[in-house]
Amino acid sequence: MKYFLYLVLFLQVSLTTASTLSERLAAFSELNESSGYFVETWSADYLDVSLVSKGRLLYKRPGKLSKLITYPDRIEQHIDGEQLSITHNNKTHDIQLSQQPDMAVGIYALQAILDGDEKKLHELFKPSYSESNTGWELSLITRDQDIADSIKLIFIRGKDDRIQQISIEFYNGDHLLTELTYED
Amino acid sequence: MPGIRFMIWLTIIGIMITYLSLHLRITDDIGQFMPAANHNSQLQALMSEVQNGPAATTLMLRLSGANDIELARISTLLRQSLILQSDVFKNVRNSNTSFELNALNSLFPYRYLLIDGLNWSPPALKETLEQRLVDLRTGAGAITSDFITNDPQLSFMRYLHELFKSEGPIVKHGVWFDKDIQSALLLISVNSDSLDLDVMQRAEDNIRQTFSSLSQISSVQLEISGPGVMAVQVRSTIEQVINNLSVFMIILLIVVFAFAYRSMYALLLAGIPLLSAVTVSLVATQAIFHEVHGIVLAFGITLLSVCLDYPLHLFSHLQSNESPSLSLTRIWPTLLLSGTSTIIAFMALFGSGFNGLSQLSVFAACGLTTALIVTRYILPYWVSPARVRPGLFALNIRLSPAGKIIITILLACLPVVIMLQSDIFWETSIDAISPVPASAREVDRKLRHDLNAPEVSHVFLQSDENIEKVLQSSEYISQQLQELQDLGIISRIWSPSLILPSVQRQRQRQQLLPTNQELSSNLEAALSGLPYRQAAFKPWLESVAASRTLSPLKYDDIVSTPLTNLLKPGLFQHGNMWISAIRVSDIRSKTEFNDWLDLHPKVKESHIEIKRATEHLLTEYRISTFERFLGIFLLLSIIIAFWIGSITRALWILLPVTIGLLSGLAMPILMGVAINVFHLLALLLVLGMGLDYSLFFNRAADNLFERQQHLHAISISALTTSTAFSVLAFSPVSVMAAMGQTVASGILMCFISALLLSSSTTTTAADYPEYIK
Numbered sequence: 001m002k003y004f005l006y007l008v009l010f011l012q013v014s015l016t017t018a019s020t021l022s023e024r025l026a027a028f029s030e031l032n033e034s035s036g037y038f039v040e041t042w043s044a045d046y047l048d049v050s051l052v053s054k055g056r057l058l059y060k061r062p063g064k065l066s067k068l069i070t071y072p073d074r075i076e077q078h079i080d081g082e083q084l085s086i087t088h089n090n091k092t093h094d095i096q097l098s099q100q101p102d103m104a105v106g107i108y109a110l111q112a113i114l115d116g117d118e119k120k121l122h123e124l125f126k127p128s129y130s131e132s133n134t135g136w137e138l139s140l141i142t143r144d145q146d147i148a149d150s151i152k153l154i155f156i157r158g159k160d161d162r163i164q165q166i167s168i169e170f171y172n173g174d175h176l177l178t179e180l181t182y183e184d
Numbered sequence: 185m186p187g188i189r190f191m192i193w194l195t196i197i198g199i200m201i202t203y204l205s206l207h208l209r210i211t212d213d214i215g216q217f218m219p220a221a222n223h224n225s226q227l228q229a230l231m232s233e234v235q236n237g238p239a240a241t242t243l244m245l246r247l248s249g250a251n252d253i254e255l256a257r258i259s260t261l262l263r264q265s266l267i268l269q270s271d272v273f274k275n276v277r278n279s280n281t282s283f284e285l286n287a288l289n290s291l292f293p294y295r296y297l298l299i300d301g302l303n304w305s306p307p308a309l310k311e312t313l314e315q316r317l318v319d320l321r322t323g324a325g326a327i328t329s330d331f332i333t334n335d336p337q338l339s340f341m342r343y344l345h346e347l348f349k350s351e352g353p354i355v356k357h358g359v360w361f362d363k364d365i366q367s368a369l370l371l372i373s374v375n376s377d378s379l380d381l382d383v384m385q386r387a388e389d390n391i392r393q394t395f396s397s398l399s400q401i402s403s404v405q406l407e408i409s410g411p412g413v414m415a416v417q418v419r420s421t422i423e424q425v426i427n428n429l430s431v432f433m434i435i436l437l438i439v440v441f442a443f444a445y446r447s448m449y450a451l452l453l454a455g456i457p458l459l460s461a462v463t464v465s466l467v468a469t470q471a472i473f474h475e476v477h478g479i480v481l482a483f484g485i486t487l488l489s490v491c492l493d494y495p496l497h498l499f500s501h502l503q504s505n506e507s508p509s510l511s512l513t514r515i516w517p518t519l520l521l522s523g524t525s526t527i528i529a530f531m532a533l534f535g536s537g538f539n540g541l542s543q544l545s546v547f548a549a550c551g552l553t554t555a556l557i558v559t560r561y562i563l564p565y566w567v568s569p570a571r572v573r574p575g576l577f578a579l580n581i582r583l584s585p586a587g588k589i590i591i592t593i594l595l596a597c598l599p600v601v602i603m604l605q606s607d608i609f610w611e612t613s614i615d616a617i618s619p620v621p622a623s624a625r626e627v628d629r630k631l632r633h634d635l636n637a638p639e640v641s642h643v644f645l646q647s648d649e650n651i652e653k654v655l656q657s658s659e660y661i662s663q664q665l666q667e668l669q670d671l672g673i674i675s676r677i678w679s680p681s682l683i684l685p686s687v688q689r690q691r692q693r694q695q696l697l698p699t700n701q702e703l704s705s706n707l708e709a710a711l712s713g714l715p716y717r718q719a720a721f722k723p724w725l726e727s728v729a730a731s732r733t734l735s736p737l738k739y740d741d742i743v744s745t746p747l748t749n750l751l752k753p754g755l756f757q758h759g760n761m762w763i764s765a766i767r768v769s770d771i772r773s774k775t776e777f778n779d780w781l782d783l784h785p786k787v788k789e790s791h792i793e794i795k796r797a798t799e800h801l802l803t804e805y806r807i808s809t810f811e812r813f814l815g816i817f818l819l820l821s822i823i824i825a826f827w828i829g830s831i832t833r834a835l836w837i838l839l840p841v842t843i844g845l846l847s848g849l850a851m852p853i854l855m856g857v858a859i860n861v862f863h864l865l866a867l868l869l870v871l872g873m874g875l876d877y878s879l880f881f882n883r884a885a886d887n888l889f890e891r892q893q894h895l896h897a898i899s900i901s902a903l904t905t906s907t908a909f910s911v912l913a914f915s916p917v918s919v920m921a922a923m924g925q926t927v928a929s930g931i932l933m934c935f936i937s938a939l940l941l942s943s944s945t946t947t948t949a950a951d952y953p954e955y956i957k
Contacts, residue, residue: 046717049715088322143260
């Protein structure tokens with residue numbers, strides 16, 4: 001779940017100026033497909049050095065997402081609707097998202113944002129959106145109490161029409177930071 | 185003298201009513217009307233557990249009528265609200281993870297005693313730790329990161345996964361949904377150690393109130409099912425039937441007495457033996473069984489309409505020129521023979537194997553005896569012939585012996601032909617005698633299916649006084665059954681030993697754990713080249729070391745956690761015996777399954793197919809009841825023949841009864857209902873009442889007036905009894921309906937045939953034996 005939330009970051013979108021979440025999501029809803037590069041860092045007490053992954057993220061309307069990890073080794077993840085396929089070491093296994101709510105909630109959130117589905121976003125999360133001269137920020141807290149017990153905060157930062165960073169803080173001290181860069 | 189009798193009667197009745205107001209307990213457990221599997225203690229224990237254990241107090245909920253997000257929202261809110269009502273609800277689940285995981289913390293230290301197959305070698309540990317890194321990269325870190333430093337092999341998750349892997353339906357938005365995502369589902373355990381209908385009623389009310397407060401502006405609809413809810417529905421239906429029947433009987437009696445005796449005073453007097461009978465019956469049943477079943481009460485009230493026959497006989501035979509006592513003395517031998525026959529017939533139900541029917545036996549026998557005694561020794565002293573004016577009438581039917589034979593053949597053949605022409609006769613399905621309406625059973629079946637609730641159709645039972653032996657046997661059977669799963673003949677095996685392994689198995693697992701030194705060394709080798717901090721794994725090393733010396737997990741350790749609801753249906757105590765039930769599900773081919781069992785006799789020994797076993801039990805019981813009934817019929821025939829002193833005369837008395845009995849069997853079949861054990865039991869009433877009619881119709885009459893008196897009394901009795909049971913025949917409770925169909929038709933035909941077949945023998949007093957004079 002943590003992982004998919006930062007898919008948001010890499011998306012290159014042409015956002016029109018938006019001052020509210022509704023306007024921001026309305027702009028997302030005009031997006032048909034996009035792609036970008038990510039570097040994600042998982043920090044935790046039990047790690048000597050933070051775990052770094054790099055790769056490429058892809059989105060295609062409606063709700064199709066792909067995460068291609070290229071570093072340190074190749075892992076592919078494809079989401080189509082409710083189905084998540086993970087390929088690692090030439091082995092693929094499928095997961096029904098509905099059976100893994102912890103993982104699914106982030107994907108549903110991402111799908112809601114990229115599809116510009118504000119209703120779904122509100123139903124699943126308590127969003128808090130703000131803008132300043134330096135960019136915009138979106139905080140998401142899941143409404144599912146069980147999941148909310150483990151995830152403290154999902155914080156998304158962007159500037160103009162770019163998502164630059166996603167930070168996910170866990171109650172157990174783990175921290176996931178994803179930074180996005182774009183092809184242009 | 186009448187005043188003293190009245191005071192004594194009033195005092196006794198007053199004491200009894202006081203006793204009832206303090207102690208009467210009405211129950212609705214339909215299991216009491218099911219045969220007790222006395223010869224198979226394991227099956228009996230399992231049925232008892234199913235009827236009263238955690239499964240019985242589990243409620244299944246369906247939310248529908250809105251989109252998936254709205255349904256998930258209501259499901260979540262409903263769970264959050266209900267879980268706060270911990271005095272009513274033990275557990276509220278709407279997803280596989282909706283366990284309070286903290287409540288399972290006490291089991292976490294035992295994780296290495298609960299599962300097999302852990303590999304502690306450096307390469308295996310390295311692969312495990314690398315997999316955890318992959319988890320972090322692929323999103324599964326949200327689930328596994330908490331366990332990396334104290335359970336990197338995820339052994340505790342594996343243990344829980346094994347228990348829940350086939351449990352529960354699909355999950356969307358964090359809650360359970362049916363396959364088509366059309367309805368959200370919840371599973372609720374009510375806080376009750378056994379099936380207490382008041383508690384279940386309260387739980388259902390609380391759920392509905394909470395739901396309605398959460399969904400005031402929503403289109404979401406709620407459906408609740410489960411054994412407890414169905415039992416509450418049955419109770420409500422039975423109460424309604426009792427109320428309706430009581431009102432109907434009162435109206436019927438008022439009308440009958442107004443027309444037949446032109447006296448409400450007679451109605452009040454008739455109420456005396458009736459009130460006495462009901463009171464004594466309730467006291468006796470309560471005193472002996474410590475409870476009275478609702479069905480007994482409903483049927484018993486109708487049955488006690490028989491009690492009304494006794495005062496009816498008295499009233500119809502009153503003469504202005506003789507005292508009521510003398511009037512009664514004239515008919516007493518016949519009344520006594522008739523009443524005693526009915527009492528004997530019902531006493532035969534005692535010890536029948538149905539607790540409910542034993543209650544019915546006591547209720548009926550005590551009621552009839554009381555009514556008979558009150559009619560004989562109290563009523564005559566209170567009744568005034570001048571105030572009771574029976575509207576006698578005459579039916580001058582005369583039949584030649586040949587005509588009687590033709591009538592007999594016709595009346596007897598008609599029900600026989602109906603029975604022979606029907607494709608159905610004996611009921612073999614246990615569902616048919618369930619008091620739960622088919623629609624409610626269908627709702628329950630669908631919810632159970634959607635929730636993927638465990639089926640209890642094929643089980644393997646083990647029992648012993650020693651729980652350890654039971655668990656070891658369970659492990660052996662599970663191990664054997666694994667072959668069936670590997671062959672794909674079954675999809676899953678569920679054994680209580682999955683939750684609670686035997687002490688022996690736990691000790692074996694402890695012995696396989698590496699020493700502290702071995703594990704430290706293996707871990708150091710495994711961590712080489714990985715980004716983990718070695719010191720972070722200190723909690724893991726300590727917990728593995730501690731696991732080696734832990735006392736094995738015991739039954740009580742599991743029962744104190746939420747896993748109790750999972751364990752108890754499969755491992756429970758019955759008397760001093762521990763019973764374990766291993767379930768298998770989704771049998772691909774019954775033939776292959778049975779073939780495999782034939783090759784494994786030790787496993788087969790413990791196998792029970794619940795539905796078949798129950799239906800077999802019911803069939804056995806039906807046969808036994810039928811034999812018991814034939815025995816009673818034979819016994820009463822001998823008694824009557826002996827009393828009368830003529831086999832031929834006895835035969836003419838018994839013929840109408842036989843016709844009534846055949847008709848009682850034919851009527852349900854004509855209505856498309858196969859004969860079940862309750863129809864047979866209802867025949868006892870037909871037998872008793874039929875004898876009453878036949879004996880009175882055949883009673884010597886000194887004059888036309890007396891014959892008119894007999895006809896008057898019996899006509900009113902037949903009218904009221906068959907009418908009351910006709911109403912019962914349309915009861916929504918199948919058990920009551922079965923009795924109603926049989927008794928109404930049987931009594932009516934007894935009356936008609938007794939009237940016709942006795943016609944020629946009532947013409948001359950000299951023709952009749954002395955016994956009736």
